[in-house]
Amino acid sequence: MKRIYVDEKWCLGCRLCEYNCAFANATSGRDDMAKALKDREINPRIRIEEGGGISFAVSCRHCDDPFCQKACISGALKFENGQVTIDQEKCVGCYSCIMACPFGAVMPSDGTAVQKCDLCMQNHQGIPACVEGCPNRAIIFEDREAFA
């Protein structure tokens, strides 16, 4: 199973992943990042933590044993084929998943429902935009278990 791996040693803290994430999941202006995001406060599903000369990106770990999905009162969070996904139509915004996620990777969206990384499988992107755009390969999407 391909997973996201983050190595803080290579992270520049440039926040391109945040912008690429917001652009990949933008509901309008798909052709032009500037038009889609200019003058907007972005609400990306991947977030940089930064301090003391260290930075790294945090997004959903797609846990094998996801606490968020177990805590979900509506059944909106699903775990299938190694991916945790959210059905925003079903989510009522109770935030039980925010209470449960040990990584702080499920977050409020701009609407009622929560949002989280879906590895760009539900948007037009097809492969994670954060990975594709990371200039220093600090975010990697690969199958390491195959070599284990």
Add this chain to the structure above:
Amino acid sequence: MKYLIIGASHAGIACVEGIRSQDAEGQITLLSKEGHRPYGRPLISYYLEGKTDLEHISYRPESFFADHGAELRLNTEVLSIDAAQKTVRTAAGEEIPYDKLLVATGSVPFVPPMEGLESVEKKAGFLNLDDALRLESLINEKSRVLIIGAGLIGTKCAEGIAERVASVSIVEMMPRVLPAVLDEDCAAIVQAKMEENNCRFYLGDSVERFTGNSAKLKSGETVEFDVLVLAVGVRPNTALLQAAGAEIARGVKVDSHMQTSLPGVYAAGDLTLSHDVSDGGSEKVLAVLPNAYTQGYTAGQNMAGLASNFENAFPMNAGGFFGLHLITAGSYQGECLILPNEGGVKKLFIKDDRLVGYLLLGDVRRAGIYTSLIRDQTPLSTIDFGLIAQKPQLMAFSKAERAKMLAGGNKA
């Protein structure tokens, strides 16, 4: 192998998922007293509020039972369990055999005796979807609704109907709202938010007598109403297991595999007793949904032969009232740190170098990082507590710990 599950709510469904994680073949049957396909039980207030509907309220997709090779039998009430013969008997007189049994019958409402209750014409409970549908049929925009109980059930009910009725009055015996979940300061903030939204409280008070559409309170006040909602509280629904001879205290006693004192008979969800890791392991009923799911899943795994354990239960609640979000977890013991929090307050409870509890009102982002400190009983001396107290963040963990979280496997 014949698996039988009594109760098809969260714990029952989780049990199906737990069984199927180990056993693709065994026959699974779920019996539900209710007439509805399994739905998100706490969603009934969101249904009344219009945030979900009868289609989206389903807890699992329609194909779930076919996909999991499980049979769901609705409107099937179980009257007794014969643990020696390994059979259950239904209200229709049918005898159903099993090899492994899960009892996931949840809670039953607790209604203390109240004088004149029988004189109230329009009344409802608020525990299941039928209750919500009944309440919906009783109210209109002119209704004055009286709710007895300001716990989670009563307050969520109030939020659900506040915009659909003329007024909501809530009577609570304790001196604050959500007495089991909030302390005084936080309760006052939630109360004020609800009062801005068509709710009126009578705290530290109770009904002395109902006379038709009028409630005389102990304090001497009188509340006129059109519809009454009884949300005083719930009790573990232990009757079946008690009659079958299982060990019961305030709830059903289970081991870490979720097995009751009766071999082959398991229990999960709001009827069970848990050991609360946040307060040193005291035995209590932890009727919260993540607990029910994990217990049900663990029971399913064990019923199917995998010896898994669930040993780190603790209380946790997430919710909100009219846009004010609220997340709490653990026990409010030890030293209390009160910290600024956008739109509300943050309280962290520290004891013996551990975070044992927290209350977040307003900004609840990344609260799960605090929850994991309670769950894992992380020694606070091993992390940068000053940093994490300001804001939940992974930066507060050691470099090695972060590497495990972000670049290692993803076993939460």
